[in-house]
Amino acid sequence: MNHDGMSVIVRTVTRFVYGLILVFGFYVIMHGHLTPGGGFQGGAVVASAFALLLVAFGAAGVKGRLNKHLLQSLEEIGALAFLGLGFAGIGTAFFYNLLANSGTAFFGIGVPAGPNAGILNAGGVVPLMNWAVGLKVMTGIASIVIVMLIGARKEETE
Amino acid sequence: MRKAALLVAFLFVSAFLLLAATSTRPFGIPNDSAMDDYFIANAQGEVAVNNVVTAVVFDYRGFDTLGEATVLFAAVVGVLALFRKLREDER
Numbered sequence: 001m002n003h004d005g006m007s008v009i010v011r012t013v014t015r016f017v018y019g020l021i022l023v024f025g026f027y028v029i030m031h032g033h034l035t036p037g038g039g040f041q042g043g044a045v046v047a048s049a050f051a052l053l054l055v056a057f058g059a060a061g062v063k064g065r066l067n068k069h070l071l072q073s074l075e076e077i078g079a080l081a082f083l084g085l086g087f088a089g090i091g092t093a094f095f096y097n098l099l100a101n102s103g104t105a106f107f108g109i110g111v112p113a114g115p116n117a118g119i120l121n122a123g124g125v126v127p128l129m130n131w132a133v134g135l136k137v138m139t140g141i142a143s144i145v146i147v148m149l150i151g152a153r154k155e156e157t158e
Numbered sequence: 159m160r161k162a163a164l165l166v167a168f169l170f171v172s173a174f175l176l177l178a179a180t181s182t183r184p185f186g187i188p189n190d191s192a193m194d195d196y197f198i199a200n201a202q203g204e205v206a207v208n209n210v211v212t213a214v215v216f217d218y219r220g221f222d223t224l225g226e227a228t229v230l231f232a233a234v235v236g237v238l239a240l241f242r243k244l245r246e247d248e249r
Contacts, residue, residue: 032209032212033207033208033209033212033213033216034207034208034209035209036209036211038209038211038212038215038216040226072234072238075231075234079227079231082223082224082227083224086220086221086224094220094221095217095220095221095224097204097205097217100204100205100206100207100217101203101204101206108206109206110203110206111202111203111206111207111208112202113202113203114202116208118208119206119208122206122207123205123206123207123212124205124206124217125216125217126205126207126212126213126216126217129216129220129223130212130216133223133227136227136230136231137230140230140231140233140234141234143234143238144233144234144237144238147237147238147241148237148241150241151241
């Protein structure tokens with residue numbers, strides 16, 4: 001094992017907690033239109049899982065697993081998807097929600113007024129935008145953390 | 159000549175701003191929560207979303223969220239530019 005990261009205790013706890021943080025982050029993104037949270041918050045949670053992995057195992061320990069260029073490409077894809085969803089409703093207005101209440105099975109189901117249990121398959125482009133922004137935030141912050149950690153390591157060794 | 163043009167432009171913009179400032183609504187009006195009530199009453203019907211905050215962020219004020227995403231993009235690009243590999247002639 002490399003000696004780049006932290007102690008055995010931290011690495012073991014990270015192995016247990018890492019998946020749970022990922023699941024919680026994706027849950028926050030997925031239920032952004034029902035519960036508090038959304039793309040920004042859930043993306044930050046997922047990015048914190050990446051940051052934990054980097055801190056616990058070090059830059060060398062995750063080098064083969066987190067691809068910096070893939071993360072940056074995914075960030076651009078998220079940004080372009082968000083912009084594209086904004087332009088999708090340009091027939092009426094910029095950022096017009098053309099899928100909401102359209103009756104289609106793809107996020108087009110209406111929601112009854114007042115308190116309800118929450119319908120996941122509703123909201124039109126809002127859940128899709130949550131996913132786009134979540135992808136953008138998680139990959140953006142992860143690439144920031146990776147680049148800064150690798151840069152700091154280089155400074156130390158030089 | 160150039161100073162005169164600048165003065166005219168300055169006076170024009172100042173007059174425009176003063177006109178805009180005097181023709182706004184009086185302070186505190188509308189004081190009731192008309193916009194909040196609209197969001198709370200119509201978010202479920204119009205956007206089909208239970209979370210009114212998300213309805214505002216991603217539907218009613220989607221353009222604002224685009225700006226936020228742009229801020230994040232600028233931050234990422236700035237950090238990547240700061241930590242990039244320097245070429246030999248840049249050292």
